[in-house]
Amino acid sequence: xxxxxxxxxxxxxxxxxxxxxxxxxxxxxxxxxxxxxxxxxxxxxxxxxxxxxxxxxxxxxxxxxxxxxxxxxxxxxxxxxxxxxxxxxxxxxxxxxxxxxxxxxxxxxxxxxxxxxxxxxxxxxxxxxxxxxxxxxxxxxxxx
Numbered sequence: 549x550x551x552x553x554x555x556x557x558x559x560x561x562x563x564x565x566x567x568x569x570x571x572x573x574x575x576x577x578x579x580x581x582x583x584x585x586x587x588x589x590x591x592x593x594x595x596x597x598x599x600x601x602x603x604x605x606x607x608x609x610x611x612x613x614x615x616x617x618x619x620x621x622x623x624x625x626x627x628x629x630x631x632x633x634x635x636x637x638x639x640x641x642x643x644x645x646x647x648x649x650x651x652x653x654x655x656x657x658x659x660x661x662x663x664x665x666x667x668x669x670x671x672x673x674x675x676x677x678x679x680x681x682x683x684x685x686x687x688x689x690x691x692x
Contacts, residue, residue, distance in 0.1 A: 621676055
């Protein structure tokens, strides 16, 4: 599974810059990110090429951060794919707790990062494959 790093930060100018600078100094590449406003604080969720190194680098600089496993799902970019994916999961009572995604302009493939609840009794990889989606293996994800 993919590893997402979540950084808890004050909602003030320069905080995202400081995170990106730390990762740049360590030669770490941000593949995807999402920023959420929570009032005085916020969350920055990222997929990076070396998640354990990123967590260590940020923690060493006093950043509160955590690693979490997420599914990285890909499929051809076409209308209705998100509905198709979410229907497949809902039919198995799998709750999507968090998600974000994008479409790669180079190959027109959608990539979606999902944090889910209740996947214990379901082979997620098999389920989504039956509906035309693919889980991206870690080694392939971090080489994007």
